[in-house]
Amino acid sequence: MNTPLDALWQRVRIGPVETRNRIYMPAHQPTLAAAEYGAYLAERARGGVGLIVTHGFHVHPASARGGAASWEPGWAESVREFVGPAKAEGCPVFVQITHMGASGHRRTDDLAQWGSVLAASAIPSPVHRAMPKPMEEHDIAEVIRGFAETAAHVQAGGGDGVEIHGSHGYLLSNFLSPWWNRRDDAWGGDTERRTRLALEVGRAVRKRCGSGFAIGIKLSLDEYLGPQGTTPEETVRVVHLLEREKLFDYVCLSHTDYHFNHKLVPPASSGETAPLAENAAKVRAALAGRIPLLIQGSVRELATAARIVERGQSDLVGLVRAHIADPEIVNKSREGRTSEIRRCVGANQGCWRRLGQNLSCTVNPAAGREKSHGATVILPAAQPRRVLVIGGGPAGLKAAEAAASRGHDVTLWERSNRLGGQVRQAALLPDWSSWNFVVDDLAAALARRGVAIRLDTVATADSVQAFGADEIIVATGARWQTSGFSTFRTDREAIERAPDTHVLDPLTALANLEACGRSVLIVDDNGDYLPHGLARLLSATGRTVTVLTADAMPARKLEPTLDWPWLMPRGAAAGVKLRTSVFVERIEKDYAVLRNALGGPTEVAMADTVILSMMRESDDSLYHLLAGRGLPVRRIGDCVAPREVDDAVLEGFREGHAVGTGAVEAAGRVR
Ligand code: SF4
Numbered sequence: 001m002n003t004p005l006d007a008l009w010q011r012v013r014i015g016p017v018e019t020r021n022r023i024y025m026p027a028h029q030p031t032l033a034a035a036e037y038g039a040y041l042a043e044r045a046r047g048g049v050g051l052i053v054t055h056g057f058h059v060h061p062a063s064a065r066g067g068a069a070s071w072e073p074g075w076a077e078s079v080r081e082f083v084g085p086a087k088a089e090g091c092p093v094f095v096q097i098t099h100m101g102a103s104g105h106r107r108t109d110d111l112a113q114w115g116s117v118l119a120a121s122a123i124p125s126p127v128h129r130a131m132p133k134p135m136e137e138h139d140i141a142e143v144i145r146g147f148a149e150t151a152a153h154v155q156a157g158g159g160d161g162v163e164i165h166g167s168h169g170y171l172l173s174n175f176l177s178p179w180w181n182r183r184d185d186a187w188g189g190d191t192e193r194r195t196r197l198a199l200e201v202g203r204a205v206r207k208r209c210g211s212g213f214a215i216g217i218k219l220s221l222d223e224y225l226g227p228q229g230t231t232p233e234e235t236v237r238v239v240h241l242l243e244r245e246k247l248f249d250y251v252c253l254s255h256t257d258y259h260f261n262h263k264l265v266p267p268a269s270s271g272e273t274a275p276l277a278e279n280a281a282k283v284r285a286a287l288a289g290r291i292p293l294l295i296q297g298s299v300r301e302l303a304t305a306a307r308i309v310e311r312g313q314s315d316l317v318g319l320v321r322a323h324i325a326d327p328e329i330v331n332k333s334r335e336g337r338t339s340e341i342r343r344c345v346g347a348n349q350g351c352w353r354r355l356g357q358n359l360s361c362t363v364n365p366a367a368g369r370e371k372s373h374g375a376t377v378i379l380p381a382a383q384p385r386r387v388l389v390i391g392g393g394p395a396g397l398k399a400a401e402a403a404a405s406r407g408h409d410v411t412l413w414e415r416s417n418r419l420g421g422q423v424r425q426a427a428l429l430p431d432w433s434s435w436n437f438v439v440d441d442l443a444a445a446l447a448r449r450g451v452a453i454r455l456d457t458v459a460t461a462d463s464v465q466a467f468g469a470d471e472i473i474v475a476t477g478a479r480w481q482t483s484g485f486s487t488f489r490t491d492r493e494a495i496e497r498a499p500d501t502h503v504l505d506p507l508t509a510l511a512n513l514e515a516c517g518r519s520v521l522i523v524d525d526n527g528d529y530l531p532h533g534l535a536r537l538l539s540a541t542g543r544t545v546t547v548l549t550a551d552a553m554p555a556r557k558l559e560p561t562l563d564w565p566w567l568m569p570r571g572a573a574a575g576v577k578l579r580t581s582v583f584v585e586r587i588e589k590d591y592a593v594l595r596n597a598l599g600g601p602t603e604v605a606m607a608d609t610v611i612l613s614m615m616r617e618s619d620d621s622l623y624h625l626l627a628g629r630g631l632p633v634r635r636i637g638d639c640v641a642p643r644e645v646d647d648a649v650l651e652g653f654r655e656g657h658a659v660g661t662g663a664v665e666a667a668g669r670v671r
Contacts, residue, residue, distance in 0.1 A: 005302055005333055007309040012292055012316055014051075015214040015249030017092045017160045019316065021050035022309055023330050026252070026296040026318035027096040027163065027218075028351070029055040030359035030368050034081040039370035040359075041082060044323050045091035046375070048330030051316065052086055053163050053252075056098035059146035062118045062139075063099040063171070070097070070153065071146045079157025087158065094161040094214060095154040099143055101125075101171030102132045102180065103258055118143070120174040121182040127169070127258040140187065140197065143171065148204040151215075161214025161249065164201055168264065169257025172198050173220050176238055177257075179229040191234065195241045202247035216250040216294070217242060221276050221283065224260050232279040236286045243287060251287065252294040253280050253314075262565040265321075268346025268434040270566040272298040274308060281313040294318060300344050302333045324351055324361045327375070339444060343437040348561040349646040362646040363438055365398075365653040373657070381406040381660045388413065388469035390459045390622065393421025395637025395648035396475030397442035402656025403473075404449035411467070412446065413457040419443050421477050423645060425507050429533030431567060438645065461625040471632050471659050474623040475652065478616040478638035480505030485615050486525050488550045488597075489583060495612075496586040503587060506530050506613040513541060517608030521592055523584055524549040525614035527556035532567065534611065535576040546605065547571075548579035550597050584610070616642035634658075 012019045025044050032040055041052055057070035069075060083093045102119035105128045118139055119125075119132035135143070151162045166172035174180040175197040181188045187196055198217060205215055219238065223229035230238075239251055255276055256263045266272040276297045284293045296318030299305055305317035322329050325344035332341050342363050350360035350367065359368035366373040384407045389400045392414030404410045418424065420439035427435040446453060464472060482505050484495025497503065502517060509516055510530075520538050524531040524547050532555050535545045547554060558564040572578075579594075585602055586593040587610050595602050618639050626633040636655050637648035 003336075005306045007306045008302060009334065012050075014216070014292055015161065016212050017051075017214045017249075019050040019092060020048070020090065021330065022316045023049055023302065023305060024051035024053060024294060024316050024318050025049050025323045026254075026294075026320050027053045027055045027165075028320045028324075029355060031355075031357055032359065032368055034078045036368070036371055038082040038085040039374060040368060041093065042085035042089055043327040043370045043374050045086035045089035047323070047326075047328035048334060049091060049323060050330070052091055052093045053318075054082065054093065054095045056096040056165050057150060059097050059099050059150040060143050061113050062115060063101075063104050070150045073153060073156075075150075076153040076156040079154055079159055083157060083159050087160075092160040094163050094216065095159040096163040096165055096218070097147060097150045097154065098165035099146070099171035101169070101174040102130075103127045103169045105130065119171065120180055120188060123174075123180055123182065125169050125258050127261070134183070135187075144197075144200050144204045147201045148208040151205040151213075152208050155209050155213050161216065162205065162209075163216045163218055163252060164198070164205065165218050166198050167218045167220040167254045169259075172201065173223075173230070173257065176219070177223055177225075177230045178234070179223065179225045180257075191237050192241060195238050198238075198242060199245065199247070202242070202245070206247050214249045215247065216252055217248050218252040218254055220257065221253045221255045221279055223257055224255070224263065232282055236282055239283055239286050243290060248291060250292050250294055251283065252296070252318075253283060254296055262562040265348060265352045265562060266298050266346075267348050267561055267563045267566065269431040269563050270298075271431065274299050274304050277308045277311070277313045281311070284312065284314060292316060296320065300346065302329065321346065321351060324359065324367050325363050327364075340448070342441050342445075343434075345434045345437045347435070347645075348563075349644065352562060353560045360646065360650065362649060363441065365650045373653075378405065378657065381408055383660060384408050385470035385660045386468070387411070387471050387473065387659055388464065388467050389473045389475060390464065391421070391475030391477055391637070391639070392416075392419040392453070392455075393475060393477050393637060393648065394423055394438055394442070394645050395477075395639070395652040396421075396473070397439065397446065398649045398652030399473045399475060399636055399656035400451050400652075401442055401445045401449065402653050403659045404446065404451050406657065406659070408659050410449075411452040411454065411469075413454050413459050415456070415458045417455050419453070419455070422507060425510055426530060426533075428510060429529060430536050430570070432529065432533055435645070438649070459622055461622065461629060464622075464626055465629060465631060469632075472626060472634070473655055473659075474620075474626065474633055474635040474639055475637045475648075476619045476622055476639045478618050478642035480507055481615050481617055482612045483615070484523075484584065484612055486550070486583075488525070495584050498586070498588045500589055501587045502609045504609065504611050506534055506611055509609075509611050510534055510537070513538060516543065516611070519544040519607050520546070520609045520611060521584070521605055521607035522547045522611040523614060524551075524554060525612075527551060527554075527558075528613075529555060529558055529563065529567065531611070531613040532558075532571050532576070534613075536571050536574045539574045539576050545575070546577040546579060546607070548582045548584070548594070548605075550581065550583050552580055554578050554580055618642060
């Protein structure tokens, strides 16, 4: 029987290598040691992906001073450690090799490695803002040699090929791009001279590694810098030059540099889906089937990948975050188990925001922890227990799923009439609906695992004790408070408030916009999206809305997840006014008195409703009652301390797995 995904299941030849299908996992940085990285890749290989490209390894000390010395021969052993396990699962693995050029950094205390970053020209990258030294002939020769040496170590370590990084504002793209490359010598000027370094690198690697080794090159299809930068048309010209010598076995397309890194890993709030696909077709036409094209960028579902292949826009399609969220996405799709796929919410909490730290994932806390919590490591419990989870928010749902996955008999009580807790409400905010995936996918998993769910069930100490569970997990969450307490105002416990003022917490306002007056002032003390999304909703109803914060930057938590450049302009377009470095000094009936954090006289802002998006406090009374009775209870998530969704899921994951391990007494005392 034909299925919509059939186009994906063909094998593709890339030089001497054959992929298992048309889905690949592109390079991304989980920041794991070699053995942990090997386990991470192997989990995805077991899950059915057709090809893996590892994260980039530096070919020269000036790429990222203080990083792993991949150009040294001893590194081949490390390659064997992280490549071997995925290959043992039958998946080919290419290792990306890179020089970061202008986008490199100089963070090292090692005097021997100290120096400047290197690039085509003296143009600093927005990422580290380090002024590069324009490369001299000997620098160029050294870097070419570094690419060849590093590729040889990949080959010696068992890698099936290398992907030469020529994208994202790194060194080769610094030379390829007319904006970054201001040279007028043999390495700059017209397209041919700007392409010369990529060709010289390809020649050196091919000479060193021979024909039985795959070599690909990754390019930025579009830098979004206009005609002075790399455009899709310029990329087609570059591809013609690169392909002419038959050095490369594939071309991979990504896009942009660090001027637009919010496009590099766009959050779900962006609404972006496969933005490269249309222009990639021009590159694929230029290649005319001689070598395959690989593309990546904001593809989170295999249905999208299948459409790209069917339309002839690419030969393989890369999915990063979908593979972080669910290593088994390919096998589940192929076996018709799509309803079991754990979907990426696209919030970038555990991946992009943690760049440089160990990877995690909001919906898959096992990501990066495969050696301790991977699919083949978690074993059924020796002695199944009767478990009661109280609270159906993300923490409680995850704890129930984790406990049930080990064969425990799990019941979940939720006091409201639906699962999801505050996440369900947050998902009502504009461009925030993908948060529903967290709840919907966990609820589906609980149904598959036979967890008994009782909604509209208020837990009391008596009812819990009467239930007679072997272990109890309390996930009763947190509630908003409206005192106006802020850690940034050590001189007061609350905002002074006249009688009869109209003050709301943000979730009450979100649940009932009509409860708000015509002019609304929202205090953002946390830097998250809730006050800003709420402001957009209120503004759309014709209300006058101002969001103010004592911070110098509004919505500061949206910046490291890359939501900020997508969402904040939409708030401005909706008419939401922003004030920064401002405190609410006093709330009166129709106005608030404001004080600038930097000094100066107070001022008045008209507002008949003030929404305080400030403090939450744990709802932990049930936990303390149960612990006081000496029952085997532990608590998780916001009920311990109000935090973010990924914290709640991670804690539910850990404590759900810990059921039956004897950890509950310690958990009861200290958590
Ligand atoms: S952390 Fe979030 S965005 Fe990143 S892979 Fe996981 S669910 Fe997707």
